Amino acid sequence: MSAGLRAAIVGIGATEFSKNSGRSELRLAAEAIAAALADAGLRPADVTGLVTFTMDSNAEIAVARELGIGELTFFSQVGYGGGAACATVHHAAMAVTTGAADVVVCYRALNERSGRRFGQVAAGAATAPTSAGVDNGWHYPMGLSTPAATVAMAARRYMHVYGATSADFGAIAVADRRHAATNPNAWFYQRPITLAEHQRSRPIVEPLRLLDCCQESDGAVAIVVTGLGRAAGLRAAPVVIGAAAQGSGPDQFTMTSYYRDELTGLPEMGVVARQLWRQAGVGPADIRTAVLYDHFTPYVLMQLEELGFCPRGEARHFIAGGAVEIGGRLPVNTHGGQLGEAYIHGMNGIAEGVRQVRGTSVNQVPGDGPVLVTAGTGVPTSGLILRRG
Numbered sequence: 117m118s119a120g121l122r123a124a125i126v127g128i129g130a131t132e133f134s135k136n137s138g139r140s141e142l143r144l145a146a147e148a149i150a151a152a153l154a155d156a157g158l159r160p161a162d163v164t165g166l167v168t169f170t171m172d173s174n175a176e177i178a179v180a181r182e183l184g185i186g187e188l189t190f191f192s193q194v195g196y197g198g199g200a201a202c203a204t205v206h207h208a209a210m211a212v213t214t215g216a217a218d219v220v221v222c223y224r225a226l227n228e229r230s231g232r233r234f235g236q237v238a239a240g241a242a243t244a245p246t247s248a249g250v251d252n253g254w255h256y257p258m259g260l261s262t263p264a265a266t267v268a269m270a271a272r273r274y275m276h277v278y279g280a281t282s283a284d285f286g287a288i289a290v291a292d293r294r295h296a297a298t299n300p301n302a303w304f305y306q307r308p309i310t311l312a313e314h315q316r317s318r319p320i321v322e323p324l325r326l327l328d329c330c331q332e333s334d335g336a337v338a339i340v341v342t343g344l345g346r347a348a349g350l351r352a353a354p355v356v357i358g359a360a361a362q363g364s365g366p367d368q369f370t371m372t373s374y375y376r377d378e379l380t381g382l383p384e385m386g387v388v389a390r391q392l393w394r395q396a397g398v399g400p401a402d403i404r405t406a407v408l409y410d411h412f413t414p415y416v417l418m419q420l421e422e423l424g425f426c427p428r429g430e431a432r433h434f435i436a437g438g439a440v441e442i443g444g445r446l447p448v449n450t451h452g453g454q455l456g457e458a459y460i461h462g463m464n465g466i467a468e469g470v471r472q473v474r475g476t477s478v479n480q481v482p483g484d485g486p487v488l489v490t491a492g493t494g495v496p497t498s499g500l501i502l503r504r505g
Contacts, residue, residue, distance in 0.1 A: 120395075123209035124347040124354035124505060127156025127340030128467040133303050133458030136230040137334035145174045145225035146182045148336035156340045157351030158219060165190035165217030167204040169224055169461060171197055179223070190217035196370065197234075198409060198492025199384075201462030202500045206360035208341035218342065224463045225336035233332055237261045251369055264329055264412065266371035267494060268321040271414035273379040275323060278429035282323055285413040286314035288448075289327045289455055291441045292410060296452025299478050303331060304456045328413040330454035337463035339470075347505070354505040355473045358486055359395035363387025364496035371494040380429075382415065385422040385490065388499040393424070396486065396501040400424045403501075404485035405472055406446060407465040410453040415493045423488070442479050450479040462491050469502045 129151025131137070131144050153160060160183040166176040176191040190211045194200035201224070208220035228234060242256035243249055252261075260266050274280055293309045296302035309327060317326040347354035365383030367376045376383070393399050400423060408419050417431035425446060426434040440448040451457045451468035458464055469489040471477040484504055491498040 121209045121213050121357055121360060122344045123212045123341055124344055124356045125205065125339055125470050125502070126342055126347050126350045126352060126354055127152040127158065128338070128470050129153070129155055130301070130337045130464065130467060131335045133301065133333050133335040133460070135332070135334060137227055141225045141227055141231070141336070142174045142178060142182060144227070144334070144336035145179055145223050145338070148225065148338040149179065149183060149221050149223055152221065152338035152340045155352065158340065160184045161186055162219045163221055164188060165208065165211050165220035167192045167194070167207045167220060167222045169193065169197070169200045169204070170195040171461070172224055172226070174225055190220060196492070196495040196497070198411060198461045199495040199497040201409070201466060201491035201498065202360065202489055203362050203491065203498035205339055205341060205357065205466060205500055206362060206498055209357045209360055212341060212343045218346065220341045221338055222341065222463070223336065223338040224461050226461065227334045228459060229332040229334050235262055235264065235329070235332060255374065262321070263371055264324050265321045267412045267415065268324050269374070270372045270379045270494070271323055271412070274414060274418065277380050278432070280417065280432045282325065283311060283315065284417065284432040284435070285328050286311050287435050288410065288413040288416045288440070289314050291438070292449050292453040292455040294441055295450050295479050296456025299452050299457060302452040302457040303333065304452060324412065327455075330411045331459045333458040333460060335458055335460050337460045337467055339463065339466055344505070353474065355470045356503050356505045357500060358503045359392040359501040360498070361388045361391035361395065362496065362498045363391065368496060380418070382418045382422050382493050384495070384497050385419055385493055388490070388497055389423045392488070392499050392501050398486055398501065402485055403446065403488045404483045405450060405481040406448050406488040407451070407469050407490070408448055409462050409465065409490050409492050410449060410455050411459070411492060413455070416448070419490060419493060442481070447479070447481050450477055450481060465489055466500065469500065473502050473504055
């Protein structure tokens, strides 16, 4: 465990995952948080801190009112979209370790299919009077105005340099959908795919196909964090936060940092990886299963390399033969990931990491080794190592 953090996850909760929730994002947040507190055996009155994404539409004070949470002594928001996921838990862990709060809830709620769809062009993004607007102004005029378009640039370069193919990317989609097919909470429950189906799926932006791209989902997920002392007396066995880290690399932009010397890696994940291994006192060979942020399949391969599971350019060989499926050397995204379960900006991946440590996943990986969880890639990002108490 990190010498600095003395915190654990003690509750997880979620709404159903759908394409049209039929209710507000505030209600989704309240439902997920209520479920997470019930899982922990805690009440809203026990909560003294809240953490969410800057992209979440639900202010902490609004969530507190809806749930009957009283005084807050800590509240925090993390930027950079999906890169914030594990960082919300990181902030919560620091808060309870330092005494800034006793019980902190991390949450993310969005109607990303029935409401604002992130995969579409955001009109005005390149003219916003912010530094992000300036950054977007470098690539929007070139037609690179959606997440898929920006990732496609890096994916094509990766293929050129290392010989990866669309079928290599497809292996990630097949693995995720296989895991989702046995997860009753997944949108693609009982709907696995074959590599041939991946290869037949329609092009989105070369070289990405439809089945290389994550879902658009409605739903919410919440995570409850408290100190180790209090965690020991709660309903569920605590899931210890063995390590937590954030990272941004040199010349960082978002989704693809075009002005780096190379486009074939994710240096921000390397920054996170080095901190995680050092804090937890473990390495890639010790990890039992990994939940890797899978908004686009090529970035899963790059993550495996940045995290040290294989040398650069070798991820296509590492994943061959079902190595990232159940029964393989490193099962990845046992809940189905954002490709198969739902896209809740990576928060559902943290919940799956907790289930793996608890031993309650529908696709449980044997053993008691640590579990790795990562957040969004191509942006400043974050990660966690979770283990048994």
